[in-house]
Each structure stands twice: as C-alpha cells, then as structure tokens.
Amino acid sequence: MNNPRSNFSSAFGCPIQIPKQNSNVPPSLPVPVGVFGVPLRSGCSNQMAFCAPELTDRKPEHEQKVSKRLNDREEDKDEAAACSLDNQYDRKIRPCIDLVDSLRKLDIGNDLMLPAIAVIGDRNSGKSSVLEALSGVALPRDKGVITRCPLELKLKKMTAPQEWKGVIYYRNTEIQLQNASEVKKAIRKAQDIVAGTNGSISGELISLEIWSPDVPDLTLIDLPGIAREAVGNQPQDNGQQIKTLLKKYIGCKETIIVVVVPCNVDIATTEALKMAQEVDPTGERTLGVLTKPDLVNEGTEETVLKIVQNEVIPLRKGYMIVKCYGQMDFCNELSFTSTIQQEREFFETHKHFSTLLDENKATIPHLANKLTDELVGRIIKTLPAIEKQVHDALQQAKKELQKYTQSTHPTVSDKTIFLVGLIKAFNEDISQTMHGKESWFGNEIRLFPKIRREFRTWGVKLLESSAKVEEIVCSKLPKYEDQYRGREFPDFISYWTFEDIIKEQITKLEEPAVAMLNKVIYMVEEKFLQLANKRFANFQNLNNAAQARIGCISDRQATTAKNCILTQFKMERIIYCQDNIYTDDLKAARAEGISKDTKIKDLAFGCASRQCPSFALEMVSHVKAYFTGASKRLSNQIPLIILSTVLHDFGNYLQTSMLHLLQGKEEINYLLQEDHEAANQQKLLTSRISHLNNAYQYLVDFKSL
Numbered sequence: 001m002n003n004p005r006s007n008f009s010s011a012f013g014c015p016i017q018i019p020k021q022n023s024n025v026p027p028s029l030p031v032p033v034g035v036f037g038v039p040l041r042s043g044c045s046n047q048m049a050f051c052a053p054e055l056t057d058r059k060p061e062h063e064q065k066v067s068k069r070l071n072d073r074e075e076d077k078d079e080a081a082a083c084s085l086d087n088q089y090d091r092k093i094r095p096c097i098d099l100v101d102s103l104r105k106l107d108i109g110n111d112l113m114l115p116a117i118a119v120i121g122d123r124n125s126g127k128s129s130v131l132e133a134l135s136g137v138a139l140p141r142d143k144g145v146i147t148r149c150p151l152e153l154k155l156k157k158m159t160a161p162q163e164w165k166g167v168i169y170y171r172n173t174e175i176q177l178q179n180a181s182e183v184k185k186a187i188r189k190a191q192d193i194v195a196g197t198n199g200s201i202s203g204e205l206i207s208l209e210i211w212s213p214d215v216p217d218l219t220l221i222d223l224p225g226i227a228r229e230a231v232g233n234q235p236q237d238n239g240q241q242i243k244t245l246l247k248k249y250i251g252c253k254e255t256i257i258v259v260v261v262p263c264n265v266d267i268a269t270t271e272a273l274k275m276a277q278e279v280d281p282t283g284e285r286t287l288g289v290l291t292k293p294d295l296v297n298e299g300t301e302e303t304v305l306k307i308v309q310n311e312v313i314p315l316r317k318g319y320m321i322v323k324c325y326g327q328m329d330f331c332n333e334l335s336f337t338s339t340i341q342q343e344r345e346f347f348e349t350h351k352h353f354s355t356l357l358d359e360n361k362a363t364i365p366h367l368a369n370k371l372t373d374e375l376v377g378r379i380i381k382t383l384p385a386i387e388k389q390v391h392d393a394l395q396q397a398k399k400e401l402q403k404y405t406q407s408t409h410p411t412v413s414d415k416t417i418f419l420v421g422l423i424k425a426f427n428e429d430i431s432q433t434m435h436g437k438e439s440w441f442g443n444e445i446r447l448f449p450k451i452r453r454e455f456r457t458w459g460v461k462l463l464e465s466s467a468k469v470e471e472i473v474c475s476k477l478p479k480y481e482d483q484y485r486g487r488e489f490p491d492f493i494s495y496w497t498f499e500d501i502i503k504e505q506i507t508k509l510e511e512p513a514v515a516m517l518n519k520v521i522y523m524v525e526e527k528f529l530q531l532a533n534k535r536f537a538n539f540q541n542l543n544n545a546a547q548a549r550i551g552c553i554s555d556r557q558a559t560t561a562k563n564c565i566l567t568q569f570k571m572e573r574i575i576y577c578q579d580n581i582y583t584d585d586l587k588a589a590r591a592e593g594i595s596k597d598t599k600i601k602d603l604a605f606g607c608a609s610r611q612c613p614s615f616a617l618e619m620v621s622h623v624k625a626y627f628t629g630a631s632k633r634l635s636n637q638i639p640l641i642i643l644s645t646v647l648h649d650f651g652n653y654l655q656t657s658m659l660h661l662l663q664g665k666e667e668i669n670y671l672l673q674e675d676h677e678a679a680n681q682q683k684l685l686t687s688r689i690s691h692l693n694n695a696y697q698y699l700v701d702f703k704s705l
Helices: 006-011 061-105 127-135 180-195 238-250 271-279 301-308 327-331 336-349 354-358 364-401 412-434 447-467 469-484 495-508 510-535 540-572 579-592 600-604 612-663 665-671 676-703
Strands: 030-032 047-049 116-121 151-157 165-170 173-177 206-212 218-222 255-262 286-291 319-321
Touching (some): 061 151, 061 364, 061 676, 116 127, 127 218, 127 286, 127 336, 127 364, 165 180, 173 180, 180 206, 218 364, 255 271, 255 364, 271 286, 286 301, 286 364, 301 319, 319 364, 336 354, 336 364, 412 540, 412 665, 447 469, 447 510, 495 510, 510 612, 540 612, 579 612, 612 665
Parallel strands (some): 116 218, 116 255, 151 206, 286 319
Antiparallel strands (some): 165 173
C-alpha cells in the first residue's frame, strides 16, 4: 500500500520500505507506520493493516483470486481515504500561502504586517545549502556575500507528471525559467542589476517562484549572510548594512526567524542567533537549524544532541538538524531524490543522531514539513488582524482621496458640491477654533490656551502696577506738593494730585495692552493659515484665496481691536467710579494700611508740616482704592476686546468671506485646479485603494473556501 503523500515522499526520495514478516507477530496485527520510512502528515492514520496469506491453509486458486480482488478493493478504499485526508490538508496549505504571497505582491507592506519566514545565518553557516535542498535549485556561490538582496523563494508543489518551471521577478522585470539550471545565472544577474557589481547590499526584493513535484508548498525569504568584515572590493560598511537589513525583516512581529548554525561551531557565539535574540528575546518566533553534522568533532556529538533537544539555548520552536548536499552534487547532476535519500541514510546509521530522525527533528523533508506547518499556523492565527489592517488602511486611503477632485469629481456640478464640502469643513475648523474645541495632534497646544497665557501675563502686569502704588505715591508726592498745592492747608487731600497720579499709571499700561493684542492677532492668523493649508493643501489656488482673505481680515481686525483698546484707555483716563464701589475699596485699602517696607519719614522732605506722613498714607489709600477697581476692569475688558474682535469677529468674517467664493461658478475649475504633486499623490492613492480592494477580495475569497 502506497503512502498517501506519495507525491511528497517521492520528491524527497523516501521510498516505502515493506518490512519482512516477523514470525513472532501474527500477520493480522497492524504494523506501525514508522517502518515505512516516511512520516505521515496530520490527519492520516497512524496504523496500517499489513496482511499476509496463510501459508499453512491454502485455498483453491479461484478462491484465492476472489480473495485477492476483495483485499485489493479494501486496500484501494483505505488508500483513497488516506489520500482524501491528505488532499484536504494540501488544499488548505496552498491557499494559505498563496493568500499571503498575493498580499505581499500587492506592494502594501507598509499597511500590513504579513506572516513570513526569514532565513538568516552567519557567513558559511550552510544557509544557502539548506535553501538549495528545500528548493532543489543551485543558488549563486561567490567569495564573500552570496545573497546580496532579499530573495523571496516561493515553492509550489505540483503533481508528478508536470514539468519544472520557474519565474524570477525584480523591479519591473519578469523572466521565465524553463530549467532549474537557469536559476543561478538569473539570480546573479538580478542581484547585479539591483545591488550593483561591486558586492554592495540592497534592500530591494527579488522574487523567485518555482513549480516542481520535488518541492514543498512553502515561501521563504533568504537574507544576506552576516559578515564580520568586508571582502575584496565590497564597501567597508557592508556588515552594518546587512545587520540593518536583517533587523528590518526579522524585527516584524509576524516573521518566523529561521537561524542556520553549523554544528561545528559554538552556537552561543553566532551573530545570527544573537541578532534573533535581540528582536525575539523569548525565542517565541525563532527556529534553529543545525547544519554540517558530518563535520562534528568526535566527542562533541552529545553537545549537538543537547542543542537539538533545546537544552542549551532554548527556543520556543526548537531546533532541527539537516545534512545538505554541496555544490559539487549539483555539478555532478546528482538527483534530488538521491541526495535526500543519502541524508536519511546518514541519520539512520549515525550512532548519536539516529534518535533525532525518530523524533522528526532531522532531514530536509521533516524541516520542510515543520516550516510549512509553522507558516500556515502563523497565517491562520493572524488572519483576523490582517483583515482589520486591510479594512482600516482602505478606509483611510479613501478618506485621503476625498481631498482630490480629478476623476472623483469630473463634472462642474460634482466639483461645486466638492468645493462646498471643502469650504464647509474649513469653516467648521474655524468655528471649533473660535470656541476652543479644535482638534489637535500629539503635543500640539490648542489656540485658546496660548491666548490665555497672554491674558495671564496681562493680569500679572496689572497686579505688579497695583503693588507699586505705595512706592510711586511716596516718590511722587513731594513733587506734586511743590507743583500743585495752592491754598490748601497741610493734610488736605489734593484731588488734582490724586487724579494725575492715577492718569499717569493708567497711561503706562496702554503700550503693554497693544503689544498683547499684536501677539494674539499673530497667533490667530497663524492658526487660521494652518487650517487653510491643511484643508486646501492640494489646491494651491483655493489655498491662496483663503490666505489672502485671512491676511486682509487680520489687518482690518487688528486695526479695529487697537482702536477699541485705545478708546478703553481714553475712557479710563476719565476718573470715575460708583460711590459704593469706591467706598468699599477705600475701606479695604485703609484696613490694609501701608506696607512696612515704606519709609514714611522719608516723605518729610518738602512737606509743609510734621503731619505729612499721615497725609501720604491717606493718599496711598485713595490711589490703591481706585486702582484696584481700574485694574479689575482692565484685566477683563482688554481680553474681551481682543477675543471679540481678533478671534470671534475675525472667524465670523472669514467664514462669510469663504462662502462668497461659491458665487463665482466660472472660477470653480480654477480654485480646484490641483498642482503636479497633488495629481501624483492622487494616482498613488488610487493605486493603493485598488491594491487594498484586491487584498480585501483575496481575504473574502479565502474565507469562503
């Protein structure tokens, strides 16, 4: 009875071996599958009935023929059932891998985190030999770095009658390959075109598809071997370039890392394993593959066994061990089947490593099965996340495309509606900003908090002026007494002196108020320009029209606000306050008294009597009382003027002015004319949406299988 995966087993050269009948075992008992030499995939029966005719009780010839036909039918049924299960497994493998390959081919890698298997290793680790054994083709072998670009190997199993074929893709080139012997030359040519002929490294992907009966269903990404130093005419920073490229691939959380390590080196010193541990500290995504078991020094076999048994440097996915054929085997045209059989015989007859074969941890066929299972498992696990990523990226791309008009809004009517939408969105941004509700990103600060900072600074300025009243009165009073006191007796409060002191202090606040206005108008104008650039970035003419209106209205409102502020200070120089308010403030000032730091006795100079200090104290109380009310008034009134004229009126006038653009229908095409960069961006978005739609359809089709 044939193995249900006869096509797979024949490809890897593992013929079915019929055991000799053991006289100690009844012929009716089932024989373990392990004796057939090829492990069955999951889903196949673990036992097979092996029956032999009774030698002591021979039936007549015609009965033997009938019995044989019945037995043959039963065997055919068993084989058909086993093959059916196996075919179901195959039908699930290929679509899974094809799905991810198709998504990767769409060039939407920035939008999706796609599962992949990346193969890394130090130079001369045997990495290329492993890939050759899996793919059945010879890869370029030169001095120094063999792989100079990421090489995507898409292996696709065919049924035996079909012939080998291959295709290599790079940049915009597609080359059909009719024979496996053409692969090496095609890859070398592609690498020279992509990375140059001086041994440099490139991050540009080369893709090789192979259809063959002798390969597993698998997709791998071969990455350059890690070099400690440059060789020949290679750039001196080649080593760093390689490490940067490797981290880009293996750093992806969905990538399975295959680390190839020779058996005859200290595994702890290999750069590839160290790099894998940097991006995958827990070893959850890493599989170790040991090569060159035939070069192990005598006496170190147990160490190799411990590594494969995951006892030295544990990895979640464990270790495999393989013995690959070399380049000479290709040159000698040694058949693929023969080399796989030789590898199996090596492990079967090895004193120490034969147990690994029984544990499915040795040989290329077992490695192929392991990699396929790991990749398919990873794909199935990440499908929900991939579907969400495609959906989100598609919605975002469609949203970005709405900013453009060409092809999406071909008619004048459509463009008018589109322009209305643009202006409406811009006006909504202005309205939200006016009320302190605009959107912000990252560490960006909204406009209103910035304006409030200026208003707080203004409030502090007024408090400082109030605090200086005592000092000002004490320094100015002698001068006022000499200049203005007329018929009044000493200790009589001079209203003219009081009024002049107040006017002088209020006048000093006029310049800071105007300076604050200029700062705020600049902030508002800058914010509105920023919103225009955001909404109209793709339409230079419309953006220019908006910016012109912003500048014009800004100048007008700045003038209006300044006039309002100057008018306010003009009114403040008219000394007036309601009696009850002033009386309350005066009582508070007298209760507070003059500060201890004021030296009243210093006021005696120039005064007419010894009671002058009490007169100064009374003057301070009156000035502080009035200035308290004036400060409160200015502290609120100046910000209100600025908010009203510079923010709210500015925003309202701008919204109205933008709506006027809709009146000139003949100018709509001009306003919505896109620049060259915007047109290119639109093409990119359109292409991206097309690819994402295809990706979404792939996912839908896969789910329906």
